[in-house]
Amino acid sequence: MQFTFLLEQVVNGLVLGGYYLLLALGLSLIFSVGGIVNLAHGAFYAVGAYVALEVGQRLGFGAGVLISPVVVGLLGIAFERLLLRRFYTADPILSLLVTFGLAMVAEQAIRMAWGAAPLSSNMPPEFKGNVMLGEFLFSRYRLFLLGVVFIVMSALWLLLHKTSFGRVVRAGVQRPDMVAVLGIRLQPYMTAIVVLGVATAALGGALFGPITIVHPAMGTEIMTVAFVVVVIGGLGSFWGVVLAALLVGVVRGVTIHFAPAAGEASMYVLMFLVLMFRPRGLLGERIERFE
Amino acid sequence: MQDTKDEFARVAAATAGRRGLLKAGAALAGLSTLGYPGVLRAQAEKIKIGHLVPLTGFLGALGEYSVMGIKMATDEINAAGGVMGRQLDVMSEDSVNPQVASSKAQRMIERDGVAVLMGEINSASALTISQVAARNKMLFMSVGARSDALRNKDCNRYTFHVDIPVTVMVNAAGQALLREGLVRGKRIYSLTADYLFGHDLSKAAKRFFAANGGEQIGDELVATDVTDFSPYLLKIRQAKPDLVATNLAGNQVTNFVKQYAEFGLPYAIAGFNLNTADAWAAGEGNLSGIWPTVWHHELQTPGSRAFTAAFIKRHGKPPENHAWIEYVSLKILAQAMNETKSTDTEKLIAYFESEAQFDLLKARKGYFRSWDHQLMQEAYPFTVKPKGQARDKWDFLKFGEAVPAANQPLELLAPVKAESTCKM
Numbered sequence: 204m205q206f207t208f209l210l211e212q213v214v215n216g217l218v219l220g221g222y223y224l225l226l227a228l229g230l231s232l233i234f235s236v237g238g239i240v241n242l243a244h245g246a247f248y249a250v251g252a253y254v255a256l257e258v259g260q261r262l263g264f265g266a267g268v269l270i271s272p273v274v275v276g277l278l279g280i281a282f283e284r285l286l287l288r289r290f291y292t293a294d295p296i297l298s299l300l301v302t303f304g305l306a307m308v309a310e311q312a313i314r315m316a317w318g319a320a321p322l323s324s325n326m327p328p329e330f331k332g333n334v335m336l337g338e339f340l341f342s343r344y345r346l347f348l349l350g351v352v353f354i355v356m357s358a359l360w361l362l363l364h365k366t367s368f369g370r371v372v373r374a375g376v377q378r379p380d381m382v383a384v385l386g387i388r389l390q391p392y393m394t395a396i397v398v399l400g401v402a403t404a405a406l407g408g409a410l411f412g413p414i415t416i417v418h419p420a421m422g423t424e425i426m427t428v429a430f431v432v433v434v435i436g437g438l439g440s441f442w443g444v445v446l447a448a449l450l451v452g453v454v455r456g457v458t459i460h461f462a463p464a465a466g467e468a469s470m471y472v473l474m475f476l477v478l479m480f481r482p483r484g485l486l487g488e489r490i491e492r493f494e
Numbered sequence: 495m496q497d498t499k500d501e502f503a504r505v506a507a508a509t510a511g512r513r514g515l516l517k518a519g520a521a522l523a524g525l526s527t528l529g530y531p532g533v534l535r536a537q538a539e540k541i542k543i544g545h546l547v548p549l550t551g552f553l554g555a556l557g558e559y560s561v562m563g564i565k566m567a568t569d570e571i572n573a574a575g576g577v578m579g580r581q582l583d584v585m586s587e588d589s590v591n592p593q594v595a596s597s598k599a600q601r602m603i604e605r606d607g608v609a610v611l612m613g614e615i616n617s618a619s620a621l622t623i624s625q626v627a628a629r630n631k632m633l634f635m636s637v638g639a640r641s642d643a644l645r646n647k648d649c650n651r652y653t654f655h656v657d658i659p660v661t662v663m664v665n666a667a668g669q670a671l672l673r674e675g676l677v678r679g680k681r682i683y684s685l686t687a688d689y690l691f692g693h694d695l696s697k698a699a700k701r702f703f704a705a706n707g708g709e710q711i712g713d714e715l716v717a718t719d720v721t722d723f724s725p726y727l728l729k730i731r732q733a734k735p736d737l738v739a740t741n742l743a744g745n746q747v748t749n750f751v752k753q754y755a756e757f758g759l760p761y762a763i764a765g766f767n768l769n770t771a772d773a774w775a776a777g778e779g780n781l782s783g784i785w786p787t788v789w790h791h792e793l794q795t796p797g798s799r800a801f802t803a804a805f806i807k808r809h810g811k812p813p814e815n816h817a818w819i820e821y822v823s824l825k826i827l828a829q830a831m832n833e834t835k836s837t838d839t840e841k842l843i844a845y846f847e848s849e850a851q852f853d854l855l856k857a858r859k860g861y862f863r864s865w866d867h868q869l870m871q872e873a874y875p876f877t878v879k880p881k882g883q884a885r886d887k888w889d890f891l892k893f894g895e896a897v898p899a900a901n902q903p904l905e906l907l908a909p910v911k912a913e914s915t916c917k918m
Contacts, residue, residue, distance in 0.1 A: 208732050215724050319549065319558035320814075321748060323777030323887070331779075332758035340731060342724070342757050414756060415721045415749045416775045420550060424721060459725035463714035464688060466725065 207338050212456040218345045220452025221352035225407035226425055227432035227444050228359065229400025235376045235439045236396050237291055242302040244404055244429065245422030246309035251275045251405025252412040252421060253317060256324045264327045268409045275405030276398045283397040288390070306422065313419040326413035348410050355403060360441060372396060376439050431470050435477045437487020446485055540583035541837055544602035546595055546613045546623060549588035552718050552744040553615045555771050556816045560613065560638065561586045562809060563817030567824035577831045589619050596622035603630050609837040610635065612823060615816065617641030617691040624653040633839045637823045638816055641694040642909060645866045649916035652839065654846055654867045656823050658788045662873055664698040664766045665907035666786035666897050670875040674784065676737045676762055677708040683735035684713040685726055685750065687743040695741040695766050711735055720746060723753045731759060740765035748775045755780040770891070771814040778890040784877050789818045789856070790893045797855030812888050818855070826852045857896060858904065866916045870904040872896040
């Protein structure tokens with residue numbers, strides 16, 4: 204019986220990891236291609252949740268989840284064109300400061316627009332409740348969430364590995380100079396990557412809003428976990444981030460099973476251990492220009 | 495040898511380079527501790543009051559209501575001619591965390607020359623401010639902090655406590671739980687917020703269950719920044735309790751009850767801390783169970799009705815209990831200053847300790863007990879209306895009768911002197 208309970212925590216951790224993945228993958232992509240640590244990534248997640256809530260109240264839950272990433276993706280275009288683009292070759296500390304500042308401005312803007320009080324975001328009633336698969340209890344909504352994450356991740360993987368777009372992006376991660384020599388401008392690709400990154404973050408916000416609460420600091424809260432996942436997974440590796448996200452979810456669940464009070468600390472311990480033995484992260488590639 | 499050196503240099507550079515930057519980024523992302531700058535308006539004539547509440551973090555949503563409440567009281571008092579003919583100048587700032595709260599309090603005393611400190615929701619921050627107040631011999635009205643320890647072993651003669659202590663919250667909801675038959679002979683599982691307030695609440699709850707024949711089968715600590723409760727929900731399912739009794743705080747409660755509804759667990763749920771704002775944020779259909787509150791916007795006394803109507807007119811939404819408590823706290827302070835014709839700390843303390851009566855917009859007036867500086871007042875249990883009865887998104891809560899009941903003494907549910915270790 205004890206073993207079943209443990210296994211239940213493992214499976215539940217995988218579901219949670221899937222959600223971390225929505226945030227971490229975009230963060231990792233933007234860093235790998237542009238060399239920019241986007242500290243404002245959480246802000247797009249929060250804006251995504253608020254937009255989904257606003258749209259959802261008018262047009263229904265499904266419309267909110269679909270429209271929110273599109274709106275935030277458009278914001279992403281402006282973000283990349285007006286701001287990020289100026290910092291690809293600049294001292295990295297500048298982009299760090301700019302995105303950190305933007306995150307604070309965004310949080311305060313949300314507070315001014317929607318108020319500090321958390322907003323109630325509801326899932327459609329048909330998603331509420333649990334499903335029993337054998338011995339395991341699942342939240343119906345989280346199973347749906349897992350399905351969405353699976354579809355989005357498959358689509359992203361195909362895009363990055365099976366299309367010419369993906370080949371350019373992956374080449375750009377390793378040797379931007381060579382890509383340039385071949386006569387390919389990386390800038391439109393970078394815009395596309397930022398749009399993809401912030402749109403998946405917004406999707407995360409839209410989907411997770413009904414589970415937690417929608418409030419101005421939600422972006423800041425999630426960023427810490429997203430960073431831990433990226434650092435553990437390693438840069439430039441799709442599967443590294445996937446593995447790390449699932450691992451963080453599972454380790455947290457299992458820790459809470461045995462020692463609940465240590466639940467939140469567990470992922471930092473995990474990060475510490477991984478960095479001790481693999482400073483580049485679990486599956487991190489050696490990216491020459493960052494060494 | 496040279497090769498090894500080069501290898502070291504390469505590794506060091508790699509660590510200090512962009513990868514190091516990523517780690518710095520992670521560290522920065524964890525830095526959510528930047529608060530609001532304060533707004534200073536220096537005028538010699540005004541009575542300055544230093545007001546600290548959390549405006550960010552897991553209690554930030556409550557702090558916003560606090561500021562609304564105290565602003566409303568300030569405007570009313572000033573419009574009516576101020577206190578002793580002097581206008582009040584309330585400086586509201588984000589207290590952020592216990593360390594920042596303490597240094598801001600010190601700065602307000604030394605540099606801004608405030609006459610009184612007030613505010614706070616976070617019990618740990620209230621503790622550090624109260625220590626600053628005691629060192630500087632300055633009055634501190636601890637408005638919204640509920641930890642028992644503050645009025646017990648950590649009490650001091652410069653600090654007065656407006657909000658109900660956790661013992662009262664446990665007893666208020668506990669009476670309702672007893673009536674529902676959810677305590678005696680029942681297996682009870684708890685989740686507790688891992689900081690001063692939660693620990694205190696857990697202690698009081700355990701005392702209550704032990705005294706009333708409930709069996710505590712589990713009590714787990716939960717960090718204040720937890721947003722996903724699914725692993726805890728699975729643990730609860732394994733434990734199969736009769737009652738889930740939460741000692742959580744702020745956003746934790748909202749997240750927990752929402753996810754409890756999401757997972758559709760069948761066990762009865764209750765808790766000893768839920769602010770109206772947290773309940774509203776959970777929303778209709780997500781909240782269930784029995785909870786205590788210090789005040790609610792549907793209280794049918796003339797004072798509360800007038801306050802609620804004025805607040806709705808001003809902000810377009812009903813007041814939360816923190817708006818009310820800040821509002822009455824400033825009114826209490828203004829009354830004390832008017833009566834003593836002074837802003838002198840010693841005179842104000844003497845006035846409060848005389849157990850003077852204050853209008854709290856409730857059926858009965860309240861007073862500060864002289865020996866632990868705790869305001870004695872009514873509390874209310876609440877639960878949720880049956881589905882479909884709510885008029886709007888604020889209206890799904892169903893509030894019970896005041897406790898202690900009208901024919902019982904106000905001190906009935908409060909901590910007793912014999913058990914207190916408070917020494918002024």
